[in-house]
Amino acid sequence: MLYREAGDFSTTYREDNQTFPIRFDRYRYYAVMLIAFLVIPFFVNDYWVNAIFLPFLIYSIAALGLNILTGYCGQVSLGTGGFMAVGAYAVYKLMTAFPDISVLIHIVLAGGVTALVGILFGLPSLRIKGFYLAVATLAAQFFLVWVFNRIPWFYNYSASGQINAPERTFLGFTVTGAETKAWVAYLVCLVFVTISAIVARNMTRGALGRSWMAIRDMDIAAEIIGVNPLKAKLSAFAISSFFVGISGALYFSVYLGAVEVGEVFGINKSFLVLFMIIIGGLGSVFGSFIGAAFLVLLPVLLKNVLVGYFGWQTDVAAHLEFMIIGGLIVWFLIVEPHGLAQLWRLGKEKLRMWPFPY
Amino acid sequence: MLSTTEGYMTPDGRQIGGVVMEMKNITLKFGGVTAIEDISFDIHEGEIRAIIGPNGAGKSSMLNVISGFYIPQQGEVFFRGAKRAQLKPFEVARQGIARTFQNIALFEGMSVLDNVMTGRLTHMKAGIISQSLWRGPAEREETENREICERVIDFLEIQSIRKTPVSRLPYGLKKRVELARALASEPKLLLLDEPMAGMNVEEKEDMSRFILDVNDEFGTTIALIEHDMGVVMDLSDRVVVMDYGKKIGDGTPNEVRNNQAVIDAYLGVSHD
Incomplete structure (x- = not known):
């Protein structure tokens, strides 16, 4: 009964355009931000941060990025893992080449580098669509992983072929390296996630977002009303890759600390992020978050319940996870292509009327 | 002649x-x-x-x-x-030069208002930074163009379906929304x-x-x-x-x- 728009009047277009037009939504959003920034950092331990919060936050950024490209602009990409690798290697090269500059700036720059690479691999999208584009981005995935494996310059000629994040500090706190405190890593990722989400939301509700969605829904009509397809598609590739690059950089520097490219940023990663946005909801910023949360939490939950509680074998539980995720993907694609975000939206519509539906 | x-x-x-x-x-x-x-x-x-x-x-x-x-x-x-x-x-x-199509060519995944707003895309010039922050030129442009679109929406009497997704509309209204989108570009x-x-x-x-x-x-x-x-x-x-x-x-x-x-x-x- 709290969830009402009655009494909420927008008197200006500016008010009508805000992200959370309903007052209850707005307060809930503030509450979530407060808890995330001021409460959780004091209670987290290593297990929670490393098993749940860091992967959730970092995958959220990747899912946001892919959602801009696939959900908003309609360009299917299977190269997410490759672009994350670009972000990771870019931040590694920057960290080792310019140790005096703050690592946070390096992470943003790594996003920029990935954006450029994204534009390059986005060029085929001007001529091909759908499955064919998916295959072209798949080529990007394999090519990028191959490049980072084979060219020693990228991993600074280290004997193992791995990259290891050197220790870097920000405002006196260790941000990367083995000494990083759990809550610091959490806060760094949270700041990136918050900014990314706000930026993504602003872009998708404005002129740029409309030109992307126009291209997605009907590219011919989009062109006829004045959308330059070249600009719209390449900007989607650039901005999407920017976010994916940042997530890759965080994944390597703050979360893992050491990366072997073929294992960490392989094709599996591309599919994982794609599944996140399919389950979470294509074309929805919020959907990227629930998708990421769902696919990060599900394995943890299954492991704790099946292995910890029922005493199943680990491999059985792992296989059950595959089956559940596979089944869910098929179910969502057929029944609710807009994913959990749409279910959430429908729930809210129902709640608006509740308890008097007429 | x-x-x-x-x-x-x-x-x-x-x-x-x-x-x-x-x-x-x-x-x-x-x-x-x-x-x-x-x-x-x-x-x-x-x-x-x-x-x-x-x-x-x-x-x-x-x-x-x-x-x-x-x-x-x-x-x-x-x-x-x-x-x-x-x-x-x-x-x-x-x-x-704006046009409508013989077979409706609306953007089905967007609301009526967003569809009409796409008609203004040729008039929106705000940079990417401004858009990502939703400050300055981007916000101003959004409001100005919204006003123009609202005039068209009033004119074609589709105020009540402003926020409805286009895919839910009947054929006749879709045709009208398409006209609105073309008109929005003046x-x-x-x-x-x-x-x-x-x-x-x-x-x-x-x-x-x-x-x-x-x-x-x-x-x-x-x-x-x-x-x-x-x-x-x-x-x-x-x-x-x-x-x-x-x-x-x-x-x-x-x-x-x-x-x-x-x-x-x-x-x-x-x-x-």
Whole structure:
């Protein structure tokens, strides 16, 4: 009964355009931000941060990025893992080449580098669509992983072929390296996630977002009303890759600390992020978050319940996870292509009327 | 037949301006098929110009030439006094030519308001930084263009479905939203490809009134393709008749109605 728009009047277009037009939504959003920034950092331990919060936050950024490209602009990409690798290697090269500059700036720059690479691999999208584009981005995935494996310059000629994040500090706190405190890593990722989400939301509700969605829904009509397809598609590739690059950089520097490219940023990663946005909801910023949360939490939950509680074998539980995720993907694609975000939206519509539906 | 660049006066007393668009000797071929053969006609400022003809006459192809989808093998297009180079469709849109489609071409995943707002995209210039922060030029532009769109929404009486996803709307309303999207760009020339196809009588009357109002209030020049002869004769100031890619008639509705070639094309010719 709290969830009402009655009494909420927008008197200006500016008010009508805000992200959370309903007052209850707005307060809930503030509450979530407060808890995330001021409460959780004091209670987290290593297990929670490393098993749940860091992967959730970092995958959220990747899912946001892919959602801009696939959900908003309609360009299917299977190269997410490759672009994350670009972000990771870019931040590694920057960290080792310019140790005096703050690592946070390096992470943003790594996003920029990935954006450029994204534009390059986005060029085929001007001529091909759908499955064919998916295959072209798949080529990007394999090519990028191959490049980072084979060219020693990228991993600074280290004997193992791995990259290891050197220790870097920000405002006196260790941000990367083995000494990083759990809550610091959490806060760094949270700041990136918050900014990314706000930026993504602003872009998708404005002129740029409309030109992307126009291209997605009907590219011919989009062109006829004045959308330059070249600009719209390449900007989607650039901005999407920017976010994916940042997530890759965080994944390597703050979360893992050491990366072997073929294992960490392989094709599996591309599919994982794609599944996140399919389950979470294509074309929805919020959907990227629930998708990421769902696919990060599900394995943890299954492991704790099946292995910890029922005493199943680990491999059985792992296989059950595959089956559940596979089944869910098929179910969502057929029944609710807009994913959990749409279910959430429908729930809210129902709640608006509740308890008097007429 | 009017071929001067001067304006003229319509029977109902509207002053029509000079030539805004002129097609000169347009020929369009798809492989061995000649869709348009050596057609010339002009559109005056402020008039409602109809293009009619039986199925397959090349009317839609003509519209596609104007909006830049098809590149004619021969011929020249003059727009607002200057010869137009071969432009891409989105460049044509930026020149101020908007259109609707025979089969509705709305963005199904977006709300009505967003669809109408896409019509303003050619007028929105805010940079990417400003857009990502939702501050400064981006926010200002958003509000300004929203006002223009709201005027169009008011004008076409679709206020109540502003936030409805387009995919949920019935056919007649979709047609109206498509017109709204085209109008939102404040076009100098509006191309309508069968705006009344598949509508019942009342919807047709509504749509006709909107077309007349658009022409009257905004002074928009309109070129339309339509099959309903009653509508064409009532709405348009001048009519081009096409058949098998050739122009067989051009003039006021009355002239066209009494043109023997036109009657033959529509009713058939006796072969005895």
